[in-house]
Amino acid sequence: MKLIETPNTTRLLPAVALLLLSVTTAYLLFSPAHRRSAQRDKMQFVCLAWQEEALAAYKSVVSDWNKLHPESEVEYIQGNWNSIQDYLVTGFETGDVADIIHYESSAIVDFGVRGYLEDLAPLISDELKTDIQEVGWASVRRPNGEFVGVPLLLESLIILFNRDHFAESGIMPPSLQHPWTWDEMRNAARALTKDTSGDGHIDRWGAGMGLRNSSNMILNLTIGFGGSYFRRENGAYVLRIGDNEKKLLSLLMEMLYQDRSMSTAGLGLSGPAMIPSFCSGKYSMLVSIGSWSRQQLTQNAPKGFRWGVLPPLKALTQQIGTSAQTLSIPKASTRKREAMAFIDFLANRDNMARVAAADWMVPARKSCLDLPKFQTTEDGWDVASRSAQYLAVGEWVGAPGYIEWKSRIANPIFQELFANRLAVDEAVKRIEEESNAVLRRYQQRDQRW
């Protein structure tokens, strides 16, 4: 038998365990990096930058601030888009959250409604108020007049196109003065769709569109058609789908299944995820993609790849819905004035311009838009900046239950529609019914909205 003759093993084992426990606790408690600082001497700024240029820009703004204001130092905390929601929910509930929060207007509004955010209205300077575009303020303003954040960058949906494909097919891209209508884009897509390898299968699609979680994009584009899905009737929110809303849906379905000029691969992808295929020539146009994704193109496209940006398509108008990337201060913060001073610094003309250029988005300030960087024809900056005049805030911003509506009703039904499992009318009927049920439920409970 394998027996190790060791006396008093019974007493040894727990003793060893206890020793281990105390040693590790001591190590963890007293080793300097692991000690929790009793009070934070730096303010924390949770930032969602992730593209390489943007990371560098935000970090350099923070270090500039720290040099100028050593008594109110800011610590840069890297957040990420996928887990920021969880971080904020738990942070707000426990009261341990950063002093300055970088997030998106449509999501941060929710936290404002729950009472977690400081109303910035009294803290915003007049200079800021007049210089930031009205659409930016509209995205962060609650019906009761509170401002839940300062808009920093505006999201703009643009269209990318492959210059070589256009040249090959003899298609002239539209100019800013004479933009295309949706029908003109549709015709171009039809002409561009080809089977270049001759094997009987289309390998070059005229258009690609990221339809994975499309409700946000659809709503934003529908504004141009004069539709809004959400409406206020007698002070309450309801959802009505009329011809204005249906036009876009029918057009997309026809491009997908009648013209076959739009690839169904987009059903499972978001717009930016289609960029690699755009670079390899599978799509001649990428419709409705965030302007920030141009950075992916400039950094990663193969050498000699010629691309451009089309001006927003004209339906009834060229309007597109938008949301802003915002900076907010939680009510739980103990250093609100200093936090606001940092926000003022980050949102001043030069820094905002720096960050907007690095993240390839539209800055919220009018004075930034006039800067030469945003007017150059390189990389479609002039188109992106000019599109700022068409940005609008949808009726649904601030609607109760919008987030639940998006993921429970709108996205799944749109997914079924675009997968051709529903006809447009069926989908419309279902959306109307289910949405109004949810809206009713929210508005019965809630007087806070």
Added chain:
Amino acid sequence: MKQKTIFADLATHIGLLAYVSFLAFPLVWMVSTSFKSTGELYSGAVTIIPQIPTLEQYKTAVTEGMLLRSIWNSFTVGVLSTVITIAIALPSAYALSRFRSFMNRAVLGWILVTQIFPVILIIIPLYLILRSLLLSDSLTGLGVVYIVWNLPFVLWMLHGYIRTVPVELEEAAMIDGASRWNLVFRVLLPVLLPAIAASAIFAFISTWNEFFFALVFMKTPALGTLPVELARYTGMEGIARTGPLAASSVIASLPSLVLFAIMRKWFAGGLLAGSMKA
């Protein structure tokens, strides 16, 4: 007879190869991605061998952010909490399987509930408790949480293994004049080594890969653990900087693979062979 063995061995090899190809293929793909340049990743080419192998992703992975520091954090928390968990679980599992008492039933019930109830919902009260004990935002606190939350399933597994060992083995030892705890442990330990190794590896991996607690409890960047650090490469709308992410992940996978290689020989059992005869 010999032909039968050759055939059986061949079949075994084929079977194992099939499993390994399925299980290890994504790892191969990840390694391959980590050596591709970002340009190549964007070209839409689907190849296992990078067209132009490069180390640029590794450079980014190591210099941007705090990869090495987070690996160290995860490693210390993982090893220490696993060792302590096993040390606590072993005697407790023994008691659970050999004795019957009310306490034992309560423990079994607690094990079940901890595994089923959605952990994400208890995170806020847990955080508040940690903070009141001044353990929030500290690796000690995180370690304690991991110990307490790994304990249930380690207990459950060890309990199952101990029940597999015939009681006769211990009775034989006791007949030889050993006190229950003392020599019985010396007898059981070698037999249970594969089981302990399996549970230890699993506890370590759970801790190594754990994301949610680490995200919520650690507010200071220097105390971040590996999974939270890796998340920095994911971006908006479901796309990620796959190059640096793959490179960081390869680096992150190395400690686990090394651990597996070391622990592997603990799996080679057969220690029970012949022990019944005595």
Added chain:
Amino acid sequence: MPVVLLVVIFSVLPLLRGIYLGFTDYRLGDPITFNGLKNYGQMLQDDFFWRSFRVGIIWTVVVTSGQIMLGLGLALLLERRVRFSSLYSVLILAPWAMPPIIRAIIWRQIYDVDAGVINATFQSLSFLDKPVNWLSSFEYAIPAVIIVGLWGEIPKAAVFLHAGLQSIPNDLYEAGQLDGANAFQRFRHITLPLLRPVLAGTISLSFIWNFNMFGMVWVLTQGGPGGLTRLPMLAAYEEAFRYGYVGYAAAIGNVMVVLISIAMFFYLRTQMRESTASEIVK
């Protein structure tokens, strides 16, 4: 023992609070008010809950039975100890070595419509003529996700069952061989009965863990397409963290605990009874 104290503070207390929340109407930012069984009434009529519960059951049964059978097969193969066994036993742990975040992302790459290995290979071998949208087509999403689930869980089952196989004394096999039993009979009458406690433990734990699977599926599909892959934990997560209905989510958690505990109780009772019987027979 001081351990009990630790466990009570860090585990039992938060759990009790979580369970209690299931009986309140707690919404983030609101005060908490007790509302008795109202959440459960709402759940009975909640279509989303029932759909995710159904997906959860299908997922759990398929993945658990798959991983146990395949894992047992793998464990038996490793048992045979051929050359390179040691290399194999490290390589099969590849899914474990990969951090969870990258597992889902790599699989998304593999399943990618345009640039994924599967579509590229199948097309070049002429199995497919058009690329398939694996993760977002209504036909293939569930099987695709199940395959990833199996991939991630087989190593766990294999390792635990292999360890269990180690504790079965070799003499019993030799005795069986002398009695003229072939491999199959030895497996049925020696391996299986003696493996029972480990098997039962692994099956029950895997069942529970698979039902609660969250992270990887979330990154793969986010519950899509059309809610087809919205497992119960995804539903609870959305309720609590996206919509703010923490009370309702906790109620879902309570229901899951009760239902699974009942299932486990019946399953384990049969296992325990049979194992004692076989000990006598031996």
